[in-house]
Amino acid sequence: MDDRTLVGAVNGLTARWARGTLAGGSTGETVFSAAGVWPLLALLAAGAAGPARGELEQAVATDAATAAGASGRLLARLDAMDGVDTAVGLWTRASLPLAPxxxxxxxxxxxxxFTGDVETDRKTLDAWAADRTHGMVPRMPVAVDRNTLLLLANALALRTDWAEPFQDHHTGTLFRSSRHLDMAGVAATPFGPLTMAKVNGTNGIEVHLLRGPDHVAPGEVLAAGVAAxxxxxxxxxxxxxxxxxxxxxxxxxxxxxxDPAPALDLTTVPFTVDAEHDLLDHAELFGLARARDAGTGHFPGISVQPLAVGAAKQAATATFGAKGFRAAAVTAVSLIAGSAPGQARQARRVRVEFLRPFGFLAVHRLFPAVLVAGWVTP
Structure with a gap:
């Protein structure tokens, strides 16, 4: 899978996520990272079988055999970027056999x-999330309990300072004037004109601000921005x-x-957006609908123990200020026991458990997969 195809697969998931969760009357603020989800789905696809494998292949837009190597390629490409940090973590019960x-x-x-002590494991996972995101995401989004056999997580953090800082007017707005008129433009889309403005960081990271007609759903604006x-x-x-x-x-x-020279005056607002996403609320979008069925096992390539998806969540944050941009996301998928095909289900389990709305896309100019996307309602 070459870089162009890989970027297309990640950005395709970004667009589908935007359309699937920010459609119709949904106008709330949000932030999400398909680049944080895609490597985990690819790794799951590499170990999946049956209908679950097919759904995961569709979600990552490639076959499972290709996805196996593409996950590592994406992580390596992201980690090599200045200003971007990414990490993958896997925790399992010591008794769970894993396919080498x-x-x-x-x-x-x-x-x-896992140690087997829920509180100790929770603290370990939270510390991992905080450390890998420089404190921006302080907790693992998926809780671990005694039914959790495996947890697979990805952390993604990015940061940049603006090449041309904004003036903070202390009135809720940011302003800057530039000679570079080509840093803004208007795209011709099926729903009409889409206004785009690029804000360059000092390390290759770019944040693209997007504004569409008022009647267009946020998800369509973000998806059109990805396409543009x-x-x-x-x-x-x-x-x-x-x-x-x-x-x-x-x-x-x-x-x-x-001054007779042309100028581009850009006015926007500073923002911090935080969001948590339960990926199983849109299980079909992420290829997890079949994999969550605990009535059978779906991942023989991961373990001989039948496994099913128990939870899949992401916590994300993004801050746009006068001097720069910071964002992070932690995504986690937990696997629980599934039943082997034809196996009698006799085991007893006792569970005791106490300016105007606009979008943004953050990319790197050398590898333009969308790292973080979001919607802001000033």
């Missing part, structure tokens, strides 16, 4: 064991835009000035 071939797909040192970055839609840069109002929030005009 599947375990070898994970980075060295990623595998640990991939070249699907033509984007007319600021220096070629016609006079008037060629896009939402855009005015092109001549003004009286002592």
């Amino acid at each position: 071939g599947w375990l070898s797909l994970l980075p060295a040192g990623a595998h640990g064991h 970055l991939g070249g699907t839609y033509q984007v007319l840069p600021g220096n070629l835009l016609p006079y008037g109002r060629p896009g939402p929030g855009v005015v092109v005009e001549d003004v009286t000035s002592f």
